[in-house]
Amino acid sequence: MTHPDAEQTRRALLESRPDLVDGFDEHLPAARAAVLRRLWTALRREPIPGVAGVKTVGGDALVTLTDGRMAIGPALDQYAEASPDVRIRVQVNGGTGAYADPAELLNAVDPQTQGLQRELSNSVANLALARTGQPSVDLTELQGDPNGLAVLEQSVVDGHPLHPCCRTRLGMSTADVLAYAPEHRTPVELEVWSVPPSRWLTTGAGTPPRLVLHPWQAAHYGDDLRRLGGRPVERIVARPLMSLRTLAAARDPSRHYKTALGVQMTSAVRQVSPAAVHNGPLVSDLLSRLAADLPIRVFPEVAAGAVLVDGAPHPMLAYTVRRAPLPQAGDVWTPLAAVAQPDVLDQILRIGYGGHPVAFWRDLTTVLIPPVLTLLARGAGLEAHGQNLLVRLAYGRPAEAGYRDVGGIHLHAGRLREAGMDLPAVQGSLVTDGLDELRAKPFATLFAVVLTEIAHTLQQRHGADPQTLWRMAADLAEQAPDPRDRLALAGTTLPIKATTAMRLAADPVADIWTPITNPLAGV
Structure with a gap:
């Protein structure tokens, strides 16, 4: 390796x-x-x-x-x-x-x-x-551009803001990184392989026995796939997105392919597990119905497929298909990780707010906090970090939230029932009976990481008073539909993933949490 x-x-x-x-x-x-x-x-x-x-x-x-x-x-x-x-x-x-x-x-x-x-x-x-040779991003040029989301994703060069393994790609050579990593902006040709129908599992809307394979994966697993009766039949030109193994089709940017990739990035080797193949369309449908009356758009996983090996779906020979937003005139869809970048944030403040950071923060938190906390009250704890949580900027102003990737959320059967929803027959570890575990996902990702990083930049670069910013966020948190969530958000600490401790643990993918000071408390 x-x-x-x-x-x-x-x-x-x-x-x-x-x-x-x-x-x-x-x-x-x-x-x-x-x-x-x-x-x-x-x-x-x-x-x-x-x-x-x-x-x-x-x-x-x-x-x-x-x-x-x-x-x-x-x-x-x-x-x-x-x-x-x-x-x-x-x-x-x-x-x-x-x-x-x-x-x-x-x-x-x-x-x-x-x-x-x-x-x-x-x-x-x-x-x-x-960080070598990065071009600048012009938000005004991206307004209305269907490729704008991909361009902004590729502009996030530093990766995870807190994880020491923010740019780890174990198993990839330098040539591989230059060819496949999003920050290097090289188009990638995904390989479509025909698979014997008897060796194919599909869920959701269903797909023909065709496996979409990342070219790195094809180079390392192609011989195995051929022995199973697979053969390459087509190529799809695509742009790699923030996660590297998820790519936007060049001809149809609203179609994102999440591929398996036997490379360790940050904390894990990026497989598409049997549970992910099974759960994606089911949970996407549930989350879409939960959010139907909320100002947050769910981008569903509409289909998934995997090759069967010894009767079971192989996690390294699998993929999912996700819908992605297309902007209207004046709109740019962006992940929050891109918004947190100083150069992008500077442009947003200039385009939409005449340089006023507090007005931007008011609009951003109003767009993000209420729908995330309402979904929590209804039984869905979103993993609302900077990659999964999106925002639509309308002429530079946050106007709508978006969410993608249901694989990391938590579901609470009791709260779902109260919201009039049945828990689907999901596989894996999505379901929890504990409210603290349910809350940990959105509390850690949205408040302890995403908003904290943006608030830091607004303070350091634009002179915003952190007390003012967090008082506005706390006012929104105090409107959370469930009083137990309101009480938890008012505590002295928030959970955050202990990513380095996880890397050193016997089970490096099991969640470990650690408390940090809650910026919402005492403001």
């Missing part, structure tokens, strides 16, 4: 893309600092093995390890751009080492973490490459 670090990436660029070497070298120190900041934040707040306690003294954070040693570094804000000069000092071998490289820092804290160290090094290399 290929997991290039910065040195290996640079060598690959010298051989195949020497025009990118100078840009890669320029961006590497800041990319290393950005991943270090994410890791240092995780060490200070997540339940990381080997960490015994954390305290802040002046402008420094002190992390005490279980073996009595100490790590010392600046108490960086979770969204601040870390300086390449930042060093984290760790007591080691009777002395103190100073670390700017996240993998070296993790090794100093715990040498038994070689797997995550490799992921961090790969993340640094790919982040530096992602």
Whole structure:
């Protein structure tokens, strides 16, 4: 398997893309600092093995390890751009080492973490490459453009704002990353394979026995598929979106293909599980009916298919089809992750608000918070992070919310019944009986991550008062339909996924949560 670090990436660029070497070298120190900041934040707040306690003294954070040693570094804000000069000092071998490289820092804290160290090094290399040669995005040119959503998705170069593995692509070479990653904007030819009908499972609206396969996947699984009787019959030119393995058809941008991809990105290898094939259309229908009277548009998974191997759907030979929005004149649909980018946010404020951040925040939170909390009250806890949650900008102003990807939501049978809905026969771990678990998804994603990141940028770049921003958000939260949700949102903490602790856990895909200070409290 290929997991290039910065040195290996640079060598690959010298051989195949020497025009990118100078840009890669320029961006590497800041990319290393950005991943270090994410890791240092995780060490200070997540339940990381080997960490015994954390305290802040002046402008420094002190992390005490279980073996009595100490790590010392600046108490960086979770969204601040870390300086390449930042060093984290760790007591080691009777002395103190100073670390700017996240993998070296993790090794100093715990040498038994070689797997995550490799992921961090790969993340640094790919982040530096992602930041190399990025074009600017002009929102006014994208208004009414059916490809505008894809363009904005491809502009999100830094990936997950908090995950140290924000740009990990384990298994992909540098050439693969340049060919397939969205930030490099290369069109991808999906392969359509004919499959024997006896080996085909489909759900939803149904599809003929045709498997849509990512070309990386075809290169690695094509021989297996041929032995099963498959053969390539067609190609679909598509644009890779934020998740890399989901792509928008060039001829029909309203059609998104979510493919299986045997590559680890952030926290998991990106398969399309049997549960996802089964659940997608069912849960999409349920969520669409739950939201029928709400100002949020659900983009459904209309069909799914998988190849049967030994009688069971194979998670690496499967895909789903999702509908995507098409804009009207003056409209741009965008994921919230793109809105959080400083350059895009600057343009929104200029186009729609004459530079006034508070008016924008008022409209954004009014569009997002009520429908998400109403769906929570009705039994659907959305995973409303910056990739799944969309907003329609009408001449620069937030006008409508959108939601996609039902695979990560939680459903509560009791609340669904109260809303007049039956729980569909879903597979996997979507259903929960616990209200805290149900709330964790939207509380963590919408409030603790997406809105917190945007509020930070509005404060840092546009002088917005955070108390004013969060008071407006709290006023909307206090209108949540269920009083138990209102009470939970008024608490002193919110949950957030402990992504680094999850990578170090025995089961790296099981959710682990950690509390952070609730910005809605006390405003």
